[in-house]
Amino acid sequence: MWRDALLVGGKDLRIEARSRVALAQIAPFGMIVLVLFAFALGPDQSPLVHAAPGLFWVAVLFSTVLAVQRSVAVEAGDATRDGLRLAGLDPAGIFLGKAAAVGAQLLVLQAVLAAGVLLLFGARVVHPWLLLGTCLAGAVGLAASGTLYGALSAGVRLRETLLPFLLLPVVAPVLLAGTRLWQSSLAGGAPDAGASWMRLLLVFDAVYVALGVVVFGPLTEAA
């Protein structure tokens, strides 16, 4: 399983390194979302700083949809999904590899968007480790759930519109927990106040990683 995961994840990251879709298209899209929110909230910095955590995670969620759609599209051209099946790869390995590749891209996107939030909104980080841990846990959960729902929508003709419809409601706990934890990190609140939200985030991660390992095979075989 781990060998297959490394193989598939390495392949997806190599494809991303060549096509640069995440950096050249998805990251600018996320930045545009942040800038538009900034325009909508007006020139006063106070509401921007207050809203920064939520805006960051909304931008991350939108970017996740695009990253997952790209991950699904990679396996749609020239029936490459059938190629993976024919190779006899462990479905759990395929899931972990694809989720890891999406997760790695999300971490890069989060770094770009976090820089945007700090620079555009003038937010100040008080607990950087909490902020980094939240980003990491959020990326795991979003990548796992996104890859799972990407597989669910893969065989559907209208998958581009179906995926956000399926995924965005499901990842609401990541939005809530991520926003609260970022508020603790930026506003200088005690990190302990975010412990329950971090637990929620970690439980979400564990549930979707486990679910993906178990369900991804039947989903891809049925697609």
Next chain:
Amino acid sequence: MAPAAPVPAPALFLRGAVALSGRFPLLAGVDLEVAPGEVVLVEGPNGAGKTSLLRVCAGLVPLASGTVRVLGGDPADVRTGVRRRIGLLGHASHLYDDLTVAENLRFAVRAAGAPVDGIGPACERVGLVGRLLRTPAGKLSAGQRRRVALAALVARRPELWLLDEPHAGLDASARGVLGVLVAEAAAAGSTVVVASHEPELVAPLATRAVTVAGGRVVADRATPRPVSTAGTGVADVA
């Protein structure tokens, strides 16, 4: 009295195989048995079920009823590991456009658990050399993509070759090479099933010809000539 020689298990065994796409029958009760080392030509008109038959054998299409056993296992169950012993050259080439030819081949061979040292010789056999190996698959012509898929098949060295219209998109030289490769695979003990609308290219190699119509096998006959490279264009490429 000497004990009777054991009968080898069939490489391919289908009994009453029914496959559906929604409510539309792809296969409507196929009975077929192919012994190890046989080269079987599958003929039939468009929509007869040739491609579906091969996809069922590759484990890509599940059966609604009936039995399929490939190399002793159920190809639809990925846990059996049977798929790694099957090579399918179908209508698609299974190539990633952003990866080079060499990267695509390395991924395909490693994913199938085969040694990568077979890639170089396989590329030379199908004429993939030099700059072509460093070319992204997205820039290849349809015929070149077909050659890459063929190279991946050869490098994997599967025990069962499933070839669906393998000559489509190939030039005369590549068609000749394909004939040689099929003959060599059969000589090495692999089983080959070829679905083709160009039986004159496959018949010289085939030990049997099976006709499919309406999702069923309607004729099954031995071909008059044994496995050889005659008439496959070998002389053209040698």
